[in-house]
Amino acid sequence: MSALIPFPNISPELFSFTLFGIEFALRWYALAYILGIVIAWRLAVHTVRRPALWPGNTPPLTAEQIDDLITWIILGVILGGRLGYVFFYRPGYFLENPGEILMVWQGGMSFHGGFLGVVLAAFLYTLRHRIPRLSAADLIALGVPWGLMLGRIANFINAELWGRPTTMPWGVAFPGQMxxxxxxxxxxxxxxxxxxxxxxxxxxxxxxVLLWLAYRRGAFHRPGLVTGMFFAGYGAARFFVEYFRQADAQFITPENPLGYALHLGGIGVTMGQLLSLPMLAIGLILIAVSRRSRVA
Structure with missing residues (x-):
């Protein structure tokens, strides 16, 4: 047996209690969502209070509008994340069990779906209030990675979404039969x-990287640059990590042990990689466009 790291004995619940026969619990994953949204919110408020970062010394939103936008984003994250999981990863199961689609407490959220939900919510909000969309997108993108970081740490604590088997000394012996x-x-x-x-x-x-671009390199004066860097950075990182991540169980068969969603010649591509390629492409396009449109 090769060297490995035993999985730390951390409960997926911070605490739980029973009230009127109903058990309530605060889980690490829920806390990650809450803290991620709070960090993004406060970072956005802090950033719009520094007018020099923005073209014409004019932030795209006021602090009050950010408070309002956060509500839209929360709905986008929850509804988009759940529906993305339903349609991208388990459409057959939920077609047979439609009553479970809204049972988010049973688990099952998709980052790509949640991201699309945020994009739609932000688009509708900026359309309604006539806010510059690319600058607003830059502001939102600045705070997203911190929620992603917390969410992935919560995935580790929950012993879910683990990687493929490895003989590396930092491999972790995750619990559970699967x-x-x-x-x-x-x-x-x-x-x-x-x-x-x-x-x-x-x-x-x-x-x-996004903070450095925004606060040290004047990236907000090139609307779309921060958003493009986020799209491209996430797409590239996720595509790379998929080579080490265990595919979702529904894609794994004896003939397809690595769980590829698509075979291109002799090369397999996972669902996570397929969903990341458009993000990478959109990011590179936004970066190219932003570099030609500096605003004083």
Whole structure:
């Protein structure tokens, strides 16, 4: 058996209590959502209070409008994340069990779906209030990586979305029969802690790059640059991490052990990679457009 790291004994619940026969619990994943939204909200408010960062010393939104927009974004995250999971990952199951579509407490959220929900909510809000869309998108994108980082850490604590089997010394022995189902390995099965790879790449590193661009390189004077960097950075990071991440169970068969959603010649592509390619392409287009349209 190769060297590995035992999974830390952390409960997925911070606390729970029973009231009138009903059990209530605060889970790490829910806390990650809450803290991620709060961080993005406060960062956005702090940023619009620095007019020099913006073209014409005029932020695209006021602090009061950000408070209003957050409500729209919360709805976009929840509805988009759930519907994205339903349609992208388990359409057959939910077609047979439509009553479970809204049961978000049972788990099952898609980042790509949640992201589309945020895009739609922001588009409708900026359309209604005649707010410059690219500058508003830049402001929103600035805060997203920190929520991603917290969410992936919560995935690790929950022992879910783990990676493929590995013999690397930092492999983690995740609990549970599915995580330990590694036919070619005798004894404990170590897997890539791909949740932490994503937390570092899509969260911490991408978040610091966006802050540096916005606060040190005047990126807001090129509307769309921060948004483009987020799209491209997330798409590239997620595409890369998919090589270490275990595919969703519904894609794995004896003939397709790595769970590819699409085969291109002799190369397999996972669903996460398929969904990341458009993000990467859109990001590169936005970066190219923004570099030609500097606003004083």
């Amino acid at each position: 995580a330990q189902d590694c036919p070619e390995i005798t004894g404990l099965c170590a897997r890539h802690p791909s949740q932490l790879y994503e937390a570092a790449l899509e969260g911490l590193i991408l978040g610091l």
